[in-house]
Amino acid sequence: MQQSFALLDAQLQANAHSENVLPSSDFISLLQRFADELGASAPDPSQAKQAWCAACYAHGRRGRVMPTATAPIMLGRVNTVKNQARWINQSPASKFNADEAKEFLLDEEHDPDFIAALRQASLGKYNLWATFDERDSARNPFTGLPQNYAGITAALGLNMTEPIITLVWEHRLAGAPALHRPTIADAAENPLFRPHGDADAFWGYTYPRPYATPLPPMPEVVLQEISGAGLQLPYKTFKS
Known part of the structure; x- marks a missing residue:
């Protein structure tokens, strides 16, 4: 071996x-x-x-579980618009096909029927990776980042080219599932993952990619698949 x-x-x-x-x-x-x-x-x-x-x-979400008292109030993640649109199409009672959902997302549309479908849709399959604001967990974790495609993807250590959406939700309203510190099993083949050096920490940190100004690592956890029940509005989309 x-x-x-x-x-x-x-x-x-x-x-x-x-x-x-x-x-x-x-x-x-x-x-x-x-x-x-x-x-x-x-x-x-x-x-x-x-x-x-x-x-x-087969060995996902086996890292240390964050204590409930320590869990952040707000969590956020980045997804591709294409993936989120597909999951909206698959959500219960959705009236939108994937192409329609994609256009609504890119237009940052807040039509009531569309938002209802978005709240019913999955926010991430298998292992859902999420971040939070380490200094104030009640705050949108993307607030302190550059508000552009390059800055957000760089801060989270993401290598993407497709349009993205930033999603923020209240952990309690999403059912408060267990938050795990990421391990190599969660990262699988991702070359931009780095195990956190502190063995006692309850979360890991992203490995930011180069940006115009150096960006600090962001906290990261993994959790089970959830719907957008606790989703906070407005969401934002960005193009490269």
Whole structure:
């Protein structure tokens, strides 16, 4: 397995060596699942990455859980407009197809029927990554960031080119699901993830990409899929 692990990107290997919060039993299980996914064949880098991702997806949300008393009031995330439009189309009783939803989002439309569909829609599949304002968790976490595409994606360590939407919700109104510190399993193949060096912390931090002025890391957590029940308006969309 060591030879197969060496086929992964150098950053993924480094992240695995730096992981300090995934329980030992889960870490061993993750590596065993990786080996099982590889099987007995001699894999190439592409097969090794697929096997790693499959192993990671089976070990998501196993990082330390943030205490309820510490949980932020407001959480936020970035999604592509395309993905959010598709999830609106899939939401219960939605009257909007994906193309219509995309146009409504880009126009920052607040039509009551559309907002109802948006609140019913998923805000993230599988593992939902979220951020918050570390100094004042009742504040919109995007308020202190440059209000443009490059600044927001850089601060969150996102490598995107499609139009994006910033979504902010009240954690309590979304059902207050458990907030986990991200681990290498949550990050899977993401080369822009870095394990937080403080093993006792309840959340991680983003790895900002270069920007005109250096941006500080943002707190990050992962949680289960939720709907937009606690969504705060207005939302904002940005184009590259």
